[in-house]
Amino acid sequence: MARIHAAAFVQDRSWSAEEIADLLASPLITAFHETGGFALTRLIAGEAELLTIAVDPAHQKQGIGRRLMERWIASSADTAFLEVAADNVPAIALYQSLGFEQIGVRHRYYLRKDAAAVDALTLSKDLTRGHSRDSAP
Numbered sequence: 766m767a768r769i770h771a772a773a774f775v776q777d778r779s780w781s782a783e784e785i786a787d788l789l790a791s792p793l794i795t796a797f798h799e800t801g802g803f804a805l806t807r808l809i810a811g812e813a814e815l816l817t818i819a820v821d822p823a824h825q826k827q828g829i830g831r832r833l834m835e836r837w838i839a840s841s842a843d844t845a846f847l848e849v850a851a852d853n854v855p856a857i858a859l860y861q862s863l864g865f866e867q868i869g870v871r872h873r874y875y876l877r878k879d880a881a882a883v884d885a886l887t888l889s890k891d892l893t894r895g896h897s898r899d900s901a902p
């Protein structure tokens with residue numbers, strides 16, 4: 766996973782194998798795998814958060830990222846959240862195509878190695894699929 770992360774995130778600090786192992790040791794964390802890609806997610810009290818998703822450049826644009834996202838949002842949760850850099854066109858297109866909508870922005874949140882900091886967009890998707898949480902069963 767660390768190798769794929771480093772290959773996928775060329776402009777950002779990549780996550781070490783130790784950092785990823787620490788996350789995987791938590792019962793709150795779920796990892797989704799496909800050949801050439803993975804996603805790490807956290808579930809707390811019905812709120813699911815995408816911590817990272819990475820597809821090796823050699824495997825990108827083959828549907829892996831979409832399958833990872835679909836598996837994540839099909840798992841039990843009320844709401845899904847994620848943050849994405851405002852200039853990450855491929856990822857934003859993927860998230861929007863799956864119904865995620867922007868709910869916030871953190872200005873100059875992502876520090877870049879050799880460029881100006883970039884805003885983080887917070888995106889959310891309601892996973893209750895139209896059923897009110899407080900409606901009678």
Ligand SMILES: CC(C)(COP(=O)(O)OP(=O)(O)OC[C@H]1O[C@@H](n2cnc3c(N)ncnc32)[C@H](O)[C@@H]1OP(=O)(O)O)[C@@H](O)C(=O)NCCC(=O)NCCS
Pocket residue numbers: 773774802817818819820821824825826827828829830831832848849850853854855856858859862
């Ligand atoms: C974002 C990422 C996970 C997408 O993975 P992927 O396997 O290449 O994506 P898919 O092949 O499943 O494509 C799904 C959708 O993403 C969008 N997309 C993917 N690559 C794109 C590109 N180069 N330009 C524009 N849109 C793109 C499209 O909407 C695509 O749907 P379509 O094929 O119906 O047009 C991958 O590009 C990646 O690892 N990027 C680097 C790491 C990263 O930015 N992670 C997200 C951090 S928030």
